[in-house]
Amino acid sequence: MTDIDDIFERAATGKSLLKNRQTLTIDYVPEKLPFRDQESRTLAQSLSSVFKGTRPSNLLLFGKPGTGKTAVVKNIVEHLIAKAKERNIEVIVPIINAKTANTAYKVLYEIAETMGINREDKKVHFTGLSIGEATDRILQFIQKRNLHVIMVIDEIDSLVDKNGDNVLYSFTRANERMTKGGFISLIGISNSLTFKDKLDPRVRSSLSEEETVFNPYTVEQLRQILLERSKLAFNDGAISEAIINLCAAMSGREHGDARKAIDLLRIAAELAERDHSSSVDEKHVRAAQEKMEKDNNLEVIKNATTHTKFVILAITKSKNGNTGDVYEIYSALCKDAEETPLTQRRVTQIISELDQLGIVSTDVISQGRYGRSQKIKITVPINTVYEALGKDFIDR
DNA sequence: ATTCCACAGGAAACAGTGGTCC
């Protein structure tokens, strides 16, 4: 075990490059978000009608991931609650992530939980109620207590994609029903600009009373964000401006996602520490970039269901990558493993899910009289696939 | 211009599970 002891010894005695790792994680939200003054002001102005006792406009925030939407909302809401408390106004702000609470009922349940309804007689249980009944109980609670509720639904597009806009419809209309007091405002946060098209026109008009678009950060903006964070996170001399420029350039070119850029910086720092290097250099950043991609793919494949793994394996084994060919190989794999194969319809769906996750790429090709099909290709390095599937799985 | 292939993918239905309500 001497090599293991050696690792521990070096970790214990080695010099840390980071003085505050926390500031390079998603949990850290700075007091004021750089480059988001305009958006913050718009949001604050919209919410300020709470102080006049009237309902704030419903609001939609659009922007790609890592553009600071959620952070801006959290910041402003925190200020709002504090300011309202000084004036004895009770504002409740349930923040629901519709990607985690991925059904209409789960969203209602989460809202009920954060609002404290479940400490009352008429609870909204984990299951068993109809959606209508759950909505009614929430509205009754708000009305009875004359509450100001600002409902924040993050990733609102995934809720609408999976469940339609019924829940949104009930809440945008709720104020007409609550005649005895209390009100609800909705803030929807979405990664997709086209999400509005999927809404019922009545929901669309009432939900998008105001809209704010968060543009992706430019390379220069990312550079300044990373510079700020690195001052908080790193010990003196542990990172150079050139390395920060590189991280900003790599992230800005690819996605403009501040969260990923900060992750890149953190992982590069961790790799440099493991390397016992006195500072982060270019090779750590490049390695961090590779690691991020690989880890992501590994996790997805490792956690996939058995049938999804069979499909992935079938794609790697297929010569032409046609749907028919892949399905045939998949069926054979199932037969070998004494599993009943899923239908082709379901396999098509699995392939499309893998496509969305970026594990495979598909191109629809038409072979004329020989039909239309998809050309399916694995986009993840084959070694990563085999590593994720495991030798036992491949050899069985 | 029409036919035909090999699918893609939407919609509805179903089975099984885990829960509440009355």
Add this chain to the structure above:
DNA sequence: GGACCACTGTTTCCTGTGGAAT
């Protein structure tokens, strides 16, 4: 304890599609 509800994963059924072959 039966009626009812939601959710997930799946199957079944069906319509639509691009372009080579006829």
